[in-house]
Amino acid sequence: MTMEVRARAPGKIILAGEHAVVHGSAAVAASIGLYTSVTLRFHSPSDNDDNTLTLHLMDVGLNFSWPIGRIKEVLPDSINTIASSPTTCSPETIKLIATLVEEHEIPETKIGIASGVIAFLWLYTSIHGNKAATVSVSSELPLGSGLGSSAAFCVSLCGAFLGLSDSVKVDFGQHGWAAFGEKEQQLVNKWAFEGEKIIHGKPSGIDNTVSTFGNLIKFKSGDLTRIKSNMILKMLITNTKVGRNTKALVAGVNERKNRHPDAMTSVFTAVDFISNEFASILQSSSDDHLQKEQKVEELMQMNQGLLQCMGVSHASIETVLRTTLKYKLTSKLTGAGGGGCVLTLLPSLLSSTVIDKVIGELEECGFQCLIAEIGGNGLEICFDGLS
Ligand SMILES: Nc1ncnc2c1ncn2[C@@H]1O[C@H](COP(=O)(O)OP(=O)(O)OP(=O)(O)O)[C@@H](O)[C@H]1O
Numbered sequence: 001m002t003m004e005v006r007a008r009a010p011g012k013i014i015l016a017g018e019h020a021v022v023h024g025s026a027a028v029a030a031s032i033g034l035y036t037s038v039t040l041r042f043h044s045p046s047d048n049d050d051n052t053l054t055l056h057l058m059d060v061g062l063n064f065s066w067p068i069g070r071i072k073e074v075l076p077d078s079i080n081t082i083a084s085s086p087t088t089c090s091p092e093t094i095k096l097i098a099t100l101v102e103e104h105e106i107p108e109t110k111i112g113i114a115s116g117v118i119a120f121l122w123l124y125t126s127i128h129g130n131k132a133a134t135v136s137v138s139s140e141l142p143l144g145s146g147l148g149s150s151a152a153f154c155v156s157l158c159g160a161f162l163g164l165s166d167s168v169k170v171d172f173g174q175h176g177w178a179a180f181g182e183k184e185q186q187l188v189n190k191w192a193f194e195g196e197k198i199i200h201g202k203p204s205g206i207d208n209t210v211s212t213f214g215n216l217i218k219f220k221s222g223d224l225t226r227i228k229s230n231m232i233l234k235m236l237i238t239n240t241k242v243g244r245n246t247k248a249l250v251a252g253v254n255e256r257k258n259r260h261p262d263a264m265t266s267v268f269t270a271v272d273f274i275s276n277e278f279a280s281i282l283q284s285s286s287d288d289h290l291q292k293e294q295k296v297e298e299l300m301q302m303n304q305g306l307l308q309c310m311g312v313s314h315a316s317i318e319t320v321l322r323t324t325l326k327y328k329l330t331s332k333l334t335g336a337g338g339g340g341c342v343l344t345l346l347p348s349l350l351s352s353t354v355i356d357k358v359i360g361e362l363e364e365c366g367f368q369c370l371i372a373e374i375g376g377n378g379l380e381i382c383f384d385g386l387s
């Protein structure tokens with residue numbers, strides 16, 4: 001019997017429409033070639049650690065272990081949830097799960113991890129009840145930086161959990177990394193969205209959707225449209241390394257909307273037009289690449305202005321904008337903002353000397369730069385080399 005599975009899910013960049021997408025506007029996002037990986041192993045009867053649920057979070061160097069008896073005591077209903085019907089974790093259950101998390105010490109500097117651990121416990125016990133297991137998570141993504149680490153975390157966990165669940169049909173004979181079928185992807189995506197709700201408060205669902213399905217997508221009010229594009233977009237990603245948390249930023253925009261409903265609704269409507277136009281340009285069959293790049297740059301600039309209007313820019317983001325502008329390059333924040341990552345379009349005719357210079361100057365400011373592959377695969381699972 002298969003006792004172990006690996007799953008990996010990519011991070012993402014939002015090309016247009018973050019925050020506004022939470023309020024019903026369209027947004028455009030692409031997966032990037034940086035993954036979060038999860039290994040799930042069920043314990044065999046001979047294992048000494050048979051009766052625990054253990055979580056290793058390699059990126060933050062934290063380990064959690066709960067005796068199954070303790071989980072049963074705190075969450076008596078956990079065995080009643082059905083893997084094939086994703087359900088929202090109630091505020092009361094979040095509180096109960098939080099008591100399990102609080103039994104482990106998390107250093108103050110890593111306290112943001114607690115919500116991820118709560119999401120893990122909700123997803124695991126909902127899908128596998130009180131079964132003993134060991135789960136390890138590691139990521140190539142910077143955590144809490146706008147590249148969708150929370151979604152990649154939830155999607156890869158759900159992929160591994162459902163990969164070994166009776167409610168999902170998977171071909172254990174397959175070799176190498178393989179995608180789920182459409183129906184299974186939908187189920188993973190729904191569960192991952194429930195995890196994102198625990199971490200983000202009020203997510204739009206764009207991050208888990210692009211992490212599950214990969215490629216390039218337009219997303220509006222929960223609906224996904226796949227974008228087919230022949231335009232090669234090269235984006236420089238600059239991580240300002242200024243920490244922030246998506247939940248607080250999303251809540252801040254909501255408060256601004258409550259204070260200025262008409263003005264903010266107009267801002268969100270403007271973003272909706274920007275995202276739709278962005279998607280049209282990507283899909284356009286025109287081969288005037290230069291003109292398409294110029295339009296994309298202008299839309300990025302407009303979107304950044306509106307993100308400033310929403311109050312989610314940051315001094316470090318403005319430094320990136322100013323620095324790249326010296327080289328006539330256009331940038332916008334990506335993800336929730338407030339620090340985190342900034343995108344800069346690298347036009348196809350830009351020389352590598354200029355790219356090296358701008359990267360050098362950004363790195364001198366203490367930022368980290370990377371050029372990621374855009375629009376790759378979504379969630380994949382693998383049973384190779386496992387018992
Ligand atoms: N590899 C991981 N290990 C443990 N926890 C993780 C991991 N990846 C994400 N998380 C959880 O997700 C939280 C970060 O999510 P957050 O939504 O604030 O940022 P993000 O997803 O990286 O950026 P954005 O939402 O703007 O794209 C962490 O504090 C932690 O709770």
Ligand SMILES: C[C@@](O)(CCO)CC(=O)[O-]
Pocket residue numbers: 014017018019020021022146148200202203204205206207246250334335336
């Ligand atoms: C800020 C936000 O729009 C994107 C975060 O990557 C939040 C969301 O859509 O859930």
Ligand SMILES: [Mg+2]
Pocket residue numbers: 148149150151200207246
């Ligand atoms: Mg997130």
